[in-house]
Amino acid sequence: MNEATAKYIREHADEDVRQLALRGTKDPKVNLVFALDQIAGRQKAKRKLPMWARTEGVIYPPHLSMEQCSSEQTAKYKAAIAGNGKLLVDLTGGFGVDFSLMAQRFIKAVYVEQQGHLCEIARENFRLLGLSQAEVICNDAVDYLQTMEHADLIYLDPARRDTHGARTYGISDCTPDVLSLRDLLLERADLILIKLSPMLDWCKAVSDLGKQYVREVHIVSVGNECKELLLLLGKGEGCRIVCVNDEQVLVVNGDDKSNGAYGSDGAYEVDGVYWFDEIHQGLFLFEANASIMKAGCFAEVSRRFHIGQVARDSHLFVSAHYVNDFPGRTFQIEAVTTMNKRDLKQHLQGLKQANITIRNFPVTVAELRRRLKLNEGGSIYIFATTLASGDRVLIFCRKVV
Numbered sequence: 001m002n003e004a005t006a007k008y009i010r011e012h013a014d015e016d017v018r019q020l021a022l023r024g025t026k027d028p029k030v031n032l033v034f035a036l037d038q039i040a041g042r043q044k045a046k047r048k049l050p051m052w053a054r055t056e057g058v059i060y061p062p063h064l065s066m067e068q069c070s071s072e073q074t075a076k077y078k079a080a081i082a083g084n085g086k087l088l089v090d091l092t093g094g095f096g097v098d099f100s101l102m103a104q105r106f107i108k109a110v111y112v113e114q115q116g117h118l119c120e121i122a123r124e125n126f127r128l129l130g131l132s133q134a135e136v137i138c139n140d141a142v143d144y145l146q147t148m149e150h151a152d153l154i155y156l157d158p159a160r161r162d163t164h165g166a167r168t169y170g171i172s173d174c175t176p177d178v179l180s181l182r183d184l185l186l187e188r189a190d191l192i193l194i195k196l197s198p199m200l201d202w203c204k205a206v207s208d209l210g211k212q213y214v215r216e217v218h219i220v221s222v223g224n225e226c227k228e229l230l231l232l233l234g235k236g237e238g239c240r241i242v243c244v245n246d247e248q249v250l251v252v253n254g255d256d257k258s259n260g261a262y263g264s265d266g267a268y269e270v271d272g273v274y275w276f277d278e279i280h281q282g283l284f285l286f287e288a289n290a291s292i293m294k295a296g297c298f299a300e301v302s303r304r305f306h307i308g309q310v311a312r313d314s315h316l317f318v319s320a321h322y323v324n325d326f327p328g329r330t331f332q333i334e335a336v337t338t339m340n341k342r343d344l345k346q347h348l349q350g351l352k353q354a355n356i357t358i359r360n361f362p363v364t365v366a367e368l369r370r371r372l373k374l375n376e377g378g379s380i381y382i383f384a385t386t387l388a389s390g391d392r393v394l395i396f397c398r399k400v401v
Contacts, residue, residue: 001038001059004029009038017043037062048072049097055128059121061095069094070157070195074220074228075101077244078155081193081218081232082106085152089189091141091176092157096122098195102155103131110151111136112144141176145184154189160197171196171208179208185233186213192233198226198294205231206239206254214239217254219291221245226290243291248327250292252300279310279318279336279387285397286317287357287383288328301327311388314360322400331381331397338393344372347396353378354396359385361392 008030012020017040025032041060045053048071052058061069070078079101082088088106090099093113103109103126111126111134113119119138126134137144141156158174172179178194185192196205198219206214209231217239218230224245239254279285288301293315302309305326307319323330337343353375356365361384368384369376383395 001031001034002029005031005035008032008035012039013042015039052097052100052125052129057128058125061118061121070097070228071222072097072101073222077218077220078102078193078195078230079105081216081230082153082155082191087149087151088153088155089144089148089151090155091145092155092159093118093122093136094157096125098155098157099134100126100129100131102153103134106152107133109134110148112139112141114138114140142181145181145188148188151189153191153193154185155193155195156185157195171200171205182209182213182233186235190234191215194231194233196229196231198229200229202229202231202241202294205229209233211239214254216240216242217295218242218244219294221290221294224290226294229294241295241297243289243295243297243327245289245291245327248289248291250297250301250304250327252295252297279333279393279395281333281335283318283320283333284322284400285310285331285333285383285395286319286323286326286328287331288315288317292327309388311360311386314385314387316359316383316385330400331383332400333395333397334380335396336393337396338391344394347394348372348374351380354380354382356382356384359383361385 004027008025008027017036020039021036038060042053045060051072075098078098082102082105084105086107088102088109089112090102090110091112093099093111095118096111099109099111109131111122113122113136116138119136123136126136156176156178158176158178160174178185202217202219206217213233214231215234215236216232218232219226219242220228220230221244241252241254243250243252286307288298292301298309298315301307302317305323307317307323310316310318335347337347351374355377356369356374358365358368363384379398381397381399383397384392385395386392
């Protein structure tokens with residue numbers, strides 16, 4: 001980056017990148033493509049990577065890499081899982097966001113990346129970030145793994161795109177293939193932390209890698225959007241599932257994810273499982289956050305918070321009492337109606353808009369919105385679901401602040 005390019009970046013740091021691209025520059029010394037990447041990268045980093053954005057001179061990758069890299073929030077979470085130690089090895093360095101946060105907890109941290117230009121960027125960025133313990137090695141991950149010294153922790157974020165650029169979700173489809181490398185990884189480190197697609201079936205991932213090796217499964221959401229699936233491998237017994245959504249954390253035993261329910265007030269028992277007999281006005285309705293929905297640990301939620309399930313596959317909870325620290329959203333029921341036209345006309349009278357959620361119901365949100373003739377938004381929330389009796393209903397609620 002020459003001085004003309006650096007000056008251009010400073011002068012246009014907060015401007016619209018698309019407008020800058022259209023205007024171009026008359027200065028032939030300015031590397032405009034690089035400059036626009038840096039301006040766009042820093043603008044996104046202000047929201048996604050504030051620590052990096054505050055550091056003058058950090059070099060950002062092209063747009064796609066900025067979209068795919070971890071946020072500072074999720075990187076800090078991984079650093080907490082990694083803990084403290086003597087040696088960290090990141091075998092899939094990339095842009096280095098996760099590495100930069102985890103490295104701070106280790107006496108020595110090794111960043112391994114096979115793309116030379118990323119290694120050059122990483123060396124400069126780590127220097128600017130004050131990571132004196134970081135060592136950058138340009139090498140293939142598998143080649144380096146073969147001869148590396150024993151580490152406290154190995155971190156991998158396998159590439160989840162095939163040779164044509166399409167997304168992949170299976171573990172064996174990622175690069176490097178952690179399934180084939182599992183035994184070698186466990187030889188080379190005490191713990192292995194693997195970041196996988198949030199779209200992946202975590203139960204299958206645990207089974208593929210071996211239940212005897214997976215110590216922890218972390219399902220990480222930000223703003224109720226599932227962002228990451230993290231698996232921690234190592235020696236020991238048992239596995240726990242950690243569901244995280246911002247400040248909400250629920251930890252459950254890995255073997256306890258059945259669809260049982262707690263027998264709270266107003267529920268009835270069928271074959272040892274408790275369901276609510278009648279859903280009516282005044283009850284509280286609970287919708288678990290995205291990480292719990294992904295984990296499927298509904299039985300533990302039901303027992304932990306003393307609330308019953310609406311139905312086996314509806315994944316909604318109801319109770320006569322309010323739960324102060326429920327990990328998700330809480331509503332109070334104002335009305336319950338069937339899809340009968342007369343019932344609907346009564347409850348929809350004067351209603352112009354509502355927030356609609358489908359849970360175990362045979363139509364899409366768009367289809368139901370058209371049938372109800374409702375715009376999106378407002379203070380009313382409608383949950384379309386199926387009860388334990390098999391009845392299909394619309395539950396009208398207001399969110400509890």
